[in-house]
Amino acid sequence: MARATSCAGFFAVLPYLGLWLMDDRGLSGASAGLVVGASILANRAGGVLLVPLIHRLGLKASVGVGYLGAVVVFGVLGAGPRLPTYGWLVLAALVGLFLAMATTAMKAQVAAFPADQRLRGFSYLNMAVNAGSAVGPVIGGQLLEWRADRLPLSAALLDLVALAVVPALPGEWRASGHSGGGARTGGTGSRRLPGRRFVAFTLLVCGTWVAYAQVFDVLPAYLGDAVGTRELGLVFTLNAVLVVALQVPVTALSRRLLDRPRAGFGPLCLAANAVLGLAVVLFAFGRSAGLGLVLAAMVLFTLSELVWSPLYDTQVGERRGRLSTTAAYALAGVAWGTAESVGAWLGTLLVVRRSGPGVLSGTAALPYWGGAALALLTGLALSWGGRDKPEKPLGGQEGKVHDVDVSARA
Known part of the structure; x- marks a missing residue:
């Protein structure tokens, strides 16, 4: 529940932040875009x-501090201050940082579960993220109107709900050890660089x-007038x-x-990646085939996401070696966020230069x-690499690797 409500709060504001800053706070388009970008980058x-x-605060306390900070900053944003662009930049970046702190610590908490519960835990997190990211824009759109x-x-109210749930999360408020959680997060080794x-x-x-990224970030620009905004929603x-609806049974099957x-x-x-690839190809035909094919492609895309998303997150903890659990999830988040951002930028760049209506003409369908x-x-590549036995992480809290039968996951 904490993850779902915090995601709902973030996505209630983020899609409309630029518009809100321009219409309600008087910023220029360039300044508003800079503020939105700062929030995403910090997140x-x-x-x-x-x-x-x-590490110093401990995982559970870090989740609480992250949500508390988000409540405070969203509250300041909602108080109606008149700030220069750099003031909005600082506040937007603080929102991203506080929520990143809570998210990273929560993933590390799940990674500390017994091995036979880890995949299920990340599956529930995936459900929460999707539920929050679906409800949030609806709330934000209605409020904007x-x-x-x-x-x-x-967003402050939703993060306050998430903060109220933090005491019910597993674990102690402060981890034992001189580093505030080093033993629990696997950070006791001398080598801190990723293996x-x-x-x-x-x-x-x-x-x-x-x-x-071609689906969640580029698809609206690619489909253009072929599928209406309401249908795309x-x-x-x-x-x-x-x-x-399907995350729990698909995880059980996995x-x-x-x-x-x-x-x-x-x-x-x-x-999972083969199904993802097929779905992306079907999306490429959406401009000419219409809404029915786009819906079918989204079903396939979702089925693949239900498998690879929690599976990748689980594997981060299994493959981290001597790297602390917290650092492993933070580094993976940066790498995958960068890949999504680059994919979205390049895909959008090619899509807006479309030179023909078909999927085999021009550059519009190249990203797909x-x-x-x-x-x-x-x-x-993962199938080939998955034949090797994974390196056992340090820290003493990872359980038995063969309990989840992974041989070589976001």
């Missing part, structure tokens, strides 16, 4: 910057996130509903496949062909 990269603080000045206060296996896995998975709502001697992590990742190819190559 993506903030986890890495805050790793020492998270009714009472635009209340937009940041709605080769972790780096290779993290970079390989970037291919999946580039393909993901239905497409993304379908994704959120399917995640909430666990059974992971336990089979001829299945395991590699083949499962290959299958490229995204599908990257997804398939990523699955093949």
